[in-house]
Amino acid sequence: MELKDYLNASYTAYQAVQGAKSLLLSSGFVPLKETESWHLERGGKYFVERNGSSLIAFCVGTPDYFKIVASHTDSPCLKLKENPAMERDSFVRWNVEPYGGGIWYSFFDRPLKVAGRVAVKEGNGIRMENVVSPYTLTIPSLAVHMNRGVNDGFSVNPQVDLLPLAALGACDLFSGLTSEEVLSYDLYVVPAEAAYESGVHGEFLTAPRLDNLTSVFSSLLALTEAEGDGICVAALFDNEEVGSRTLQGAGSDFLRRTLNKIGRCLGISVEVYAKSYFVSLDNAHSVHPNHPEKCDPTNRPVLGGGVVIKNHANKAYTTDALSSAIAKLIFERAGVKYQLFFNRSDARSGGTLGAISQGQISVPTVDLGIAQLAMHSAVETMASSDFEHLLKGLKAIYSASIRIDGDKIVVE
Ligand SMILES: [Zn+2]
Known part of the structure; x- marks a missing residue:
C-alpha cells in the first residue's frame, strides 16, 4: 500500500483503522481482542483495536523494554447530528457541528463525503459498520x-454557514x-479530494488529513518493515x-x-517502563513563505528539511535533552535529516497526544x-x-x- 492510497481511503478514524488492519493482516500480524485473555509468543506480531477507531500493534522482540510510536487517526471535520434534515426554499441541508479546530x-x-460508522439493528443485537457515502x-x-466585505475578513458561524447542501x-x-x-451513528462530513502532487517538480504532496495520517501510515510501515529491538x-x-x-x-x-x-x-x-522510549508523532509547522514572521527567529523548520523535533518549555511537547539526544543520535547514524521546532516565545503553542499520554504511560518521550x-x-x-x-x-x-x-544511556 502506498501513502496516497492510504490517505485516499481514510476519510475518518474508522477507515484509518480499517486500512491499518488490512495492512497489518497482510504482514502476518495476529488480531487480539481486549475482552479475551492473550497467549503471546516471543517473535510474535499482534494488534488490538478499541472502538474501531484506535489500534495498538506490537512485535514481541527482545530484550524486555518498550519502544512506542504513537499518533492520531482523527482530523478536524463536521459531525452530523441526528435528525439532520433542515428543509427550506426547496433545499435540504444537513445539520452538523464542528469536530476539532478546522480552518x-x-x-x-x-x-465532501459522508463517512464514519453506523450502528445497525441485527436480530436482537447491534452491529457496527463502517460506511462511506x-x-x-x-x-x-x-x-x-x-x-x-468577504475579502477583508470573514468569520464563520458553524450553525449558519457550515451546513452542507x-x-x-x-x-x-x-x-x-x-x-x-x-x-x-458517528458520521462526519469530510473533505473528499484525492491526494495529488503539487509544485513544478511535483515535490509537494497535497491532500486532506496529512495531519496525522502521514504519521499513522509511517509508524505502521516502519513497524512491519523494521528488524525491531525490544517490544x-x-x-x-x-x-x-x-x-x-x-x-x-491517548488520555x-x-x-x-x-x-x-x-x-x-x-x-x-514494571521496571521495563523506566527503560522504555516513546515517540509522540504528529505533524509540525513549516515556516510559511507568505508569513515568515510567524516563526521562531532561530529554529525555522522548512518543507524538505527532514523530521522535525518539537520542543516547548511549558511541555506542550514532551521533548527534553535526553529524549531529543537519543533521537538525534539515531537519526545521524541512519543518515536521516532532522530540524528543530520551537514556538515563537510570544505565541501560544499547539499541543499533541504525547503530553497527555505521559499521564498514563510515563516514559522518556520525544x-x-x-x-x-x-x-x-x-x-x-x-x-x-x-x-x-x-x-x-x-x-x-x-x-x-x-x-x-538512569542517566547512563547506550544507543547502538
Ligand atoms: Zn495532529
Missing part, C-alpha cells in the same frame, strides 16, 4: 455580491450507505483533535492496559513529526521527501538498541 473557510465549495456534497459560499427535495442520509436499520509498538489513537480524554483517546487507559497485559503474558515486571503547511485546512501540503526521512527515521528507532539506565 472552516477552507471547507466551502469543495467535494457514494454521493458527494458541497457547502456553497455566499456570493461576493451578497457579502461585499444535501438535496433538492426530500432525501435519505443513508442512501447507498447501508440498507439496514440504523439505530445511531516495538505502534499506537494509533482517535480523538486527539478534541483533547484525547475519551474511551479511545484513556488503552495503551497502559495493553502494555500491562503484554507484560503479564510475558512475565515482564515529539517528532513531518513539517507541513496549512495545518487543519481541508487540504494540507507537505514535501514528499520528508515522508521518506520520517519512515527511515522510525525504522532506525525501532531497530536501534536503546539501553536507558
Whole structure:
C-alpha cells in the first residue's frame, strides 16, 4: 500500500483503522481482542483495536523494554447530528457541528463525503459498520455580491454557514450507505479530494488529513518493515483533535492496559517502563513563505528539511535533552535529516497526544513529526521527501538498541 492510497481511503478514524488492519493482516500480524485473555509468543506480531477507531500493534522482540510510536487517526471535520434534515426554499441541508479546530473557510465549495460508522439493528443485537457515502456534497459560499466585505475578513458561524447542501427535495442520509436499520451513528462530513502532487517538480504532496495520517501510515510501515529491538509498538489513537480524554483517546487507559497485559503474558515486571522510549508523532509547522514572521527567529523548520523535533518549555511537547539526544543520535547514524521546532516565545503553542499520554504511560518521550503547511485546512501540503526521512527515521528507532539506565544511556 502506498501513502496516497492510504490517505485516499481514510476519510475518518474508522477507515484509518480499517486500512491499518488490512495492512497489518497482510504482514502476518495476529488480531487480539481486549475482552479475551492473550497467549503471546516471543517473535510474535499482534494488534488490538478499541472502538474501531484506535489500534495498538506490537512485535514481541527482545530484550524486555518498550519502544512506542504513537499518533492520531482523527482530523478536524463536521459531525452530523441526528435528525439532520433542515428543509427550506426547496433545499435540504444537513445539520452538523464542528469536530476539532478546522480552518472552516477552507471547507466551502469543495467535494465532501459522508463517512464514519453506523450502528445497525441485527436480530436482537447491534452491529457496527463502517460506511462511506457514494454521493458527494458541497457547502456553497455566499456570493461576493451578497457579502461585499468577504475579502477583508470573514468569520464563520458553524450553525449558519457550515451546513452542507444535501438535496433538492426530500432525501435519505443513508442512501447507498447501508440498507439496514440504523439505530445511531458517528458520521462526519469530510473533505473528499484525492491526494495529488503539487509544485513544478511535483515535490509537494497535497491532500486532506496529512495531519496525522502521514504519521499513522509511517509508524505502521516502519513497524512491519523494521528488524525491531525490544517490544516495538505502534499506537494509533482517535480523538486527539478534541483533547484525547475519551474511551479511545491517548488520555484513556488503552495503551497502559495493553502494555500491562503484554507484560503479564510475558512475565515482564514494571521496571521495563523506566527503560522504555516513546515517540509522540504528529505533524509540525513549516515556516510559511507568505508569513515568515510567524516563526521562531532561530529554529525555522522548512518543507524538505527532514523530521522535525518539537520542543516547548511549558511541555506542550514532551521533548527534553535526553529524549531529543537519543533521537538525534539515531537519526545521524541512519543518515536521516532532522530540524528543530520551537514556538515563537510570544505565541501560544499547539499541543499533541504525547503530553497527555505521559499521564498514563510515563516514559522518556520525544515529539517528532513531518513539517507541513496549512495545518487543519481541508487540504494540507507537505514535501514528499520528508515522508521518506520520517519512515527511515522510525525504522532506525525501532531497530536501534536503546539501553536507558538512569542517566547512563547506550544507543547502538
Ligand atoms: Zn495532529
